[in-house]
Amino acid sequence: MLTKRIIPCLDIRDGQTVKGVNFVNIRRAGDPVELARAYAATGADELAFLDITATIEKRKTFAELVARIAHAINIPFTVGGGIRSADDVARLLDAGADKITVNSAAVRDPGIIDTLASRFGSQCIVLAVDCKRQAGRSIVFLDGGRTPTSRTTLEWAKEAVSRGAGEILLTSMDHDGTKQGFALDITRDVSEGVNVPVIASGGAGNCAHFAEVFETAKADAALAASIFHFGEISIPDLKTYLHERHIPVRLT
Amino acid sequence: MAVAVIKYNAGNIRSVTIALERLGVRGTVTDDPETIRKAEKVIFPGVGEASSAMAYLRSRGLDTLIRSLEQPVLGICLGLQLMCRRSEEGDTDCLGIFDTDVTLFPAEDKVPHMGWNTVTQLRGPLFEGIPEASFMYFVHSYAAARCSQSTAQTDYIRPFASALQKDNFFALQFHPEKSGELGQRILKNFLMLEKGAV
Numbered sequence: 001m002l003t004k005r006i007i008p009c010l011d012i013r014d015g016q017t018v019k020g021v022n023f024v025n026i027r028r029a030g031d032p033v034e035l036a037r038a039y040a041a042t043g044a045d046e047l048a049f050l051d052i053t054a055t056i057e058k059r060k061t062f063a064e065l066v067a068r069i070a071h072a073i074n075i076p077f078t079v080g081g082g083i084r085s086a087d088d089v090a091r092l093l094d095a096g097a098d099k100i101t102v103n104s105a106a107v108r109d110p111g112i113i114d115t116l117a118s119r120f121g122s123q124c125i126v127l128a129v130d131c132k133r134q135a136g137r138s139i140v141f142l143d144g145g146r147t148p149t150s151r152t153t154l155e156w157a158k159e160a161v162s163r164g165a166g167e168i169l170l171t172s173m174d175h176d177g178t179k180q181g182f183a184l185d186i187t188r189d190v191s192e193g194v195n196v197p198v199i200a201s202g203g204a205g206n207c208a209h210f211a212e213v214f215e216t217a218k219a220d221a222a223l224a225a226s227i228f229h230f231g232e233i234s235i236p237d238l239k240t241y242l243h244e245r246h247i248p249v250r251l252t
Numbered sequence: 253m254a255v256a257v258i259k260y261n262a263g264n265i266r267s268v269t270i271a272l273e274r275l276g277v278r279g280t281v282t283d284d285p286e287t288i289r290k291a292e293k294v295i296f297p298g299v300g301e302a303s304s305a306m307a308y309l310r311s312r313g314l315d316t317l318i319r320s321l322e323q324p325v326l327g328i329c330l331g332l333q334l335m336c337r338r339s340e341e342g343d344t345d346c347l348g349i350f351d352t353d354v355t356l357f358p359a360e361d362k363v364p365h366m367g368w369n370t371v372t373q374l375r376g377p378l379f380e381g382i383p384e385a386s387f388m389y390f391v392h393s394y395a396a397a398r399c400s401q402s403t404a405q406t407d408y409i410r411p412f413a414s415a416l417q418k419d420n421f422f423a424l425q426f427h428p429e430k431s432g433e434l435g436q437r438i439l440k441n442f443l444m445l446e447k448g449a450v
Contacts, residue, residue, distance in 0.1 A: 123391045250368040250387040
């Protein structure tokens, strides 16, 4: 049976993990490679790395980091942050990334999804959508949630899939950082509205939140950052919890 | 060890060479017939579209070459599909090494089949030391029907052949290079096969 995926996400700036990371038994918590190894060893199904480096020059550092990660772990990983062109994607895939995310660049020029999917294959093109509820509708936001657009979330997800996106990473800005649970309504709408896997992101605070995003909102995968980094939930404990509730997970 | 990784117009070959490096083996990515013929092991990986991949292989004579290889050959993902008789993708005649056909998953669930799923009814040398119902990582929209050459099967929407073997030809629908320690063990099992022993 296909299992639900648990995906820790690491924010990277200048080749180092951002935010305090308090991971058990890690000496150099700032080193993304060490963290990646630790997560892979404890049963993460996939990893995500988001580059929040401000300057173009420093992006080379990220590609070098991707190459080091690719050599260190043997599970799939997705990278994203500031990807604007096929050249950006080629550089990261060549470094060893399995999938890339496009976000703002795709909203500004949706044709980039067609270009990337036909050149690299849909299986490695993940559309990242940051959404927020406004006047009762879920709206797509850009630039890390700062800039609203005129697009509604479900309509944009459907268009992106028709253009070749192979997966949707849906982050609810209303829920991100709250630890009050994932956005169940919009996650369910998108998951039932498109025929590609949907990764829910934003709001994970405890094990029950994961169970409800898989069961109620039909997410295929769930992504979280701080609760894993600070050891509030360990991946083995989370998977045992889900397994006991008959939610299919990969037990290692 | 000389391991040739067949280069053609398919993506994601990099992850295979990196996985080989993790096992201390340097793979040569090549479309040179002589290098491929002389290699001790040949890996035929790839993610891509069947008809354009077959057209590319034919234009370079690699189709005939692959069929004639006598050392252990390992197809991965699209590689497995191209080693079958036919693929529904682009209505393509493939290499015909395995006596089975490849069809698109029905849209009763999400397509592609992406993520970790179990492999069962394991047999053959690649699965030495791999427990029944181990999890492997899959990403694909087309799958081969089970046949007498199946050495593993997986269930998504319907059961399909997740591994095949005929003589020296092995193939995996999942990505051993992305399937954690167990996937790495499968790759290692392949690298340790002796010519003539299969």
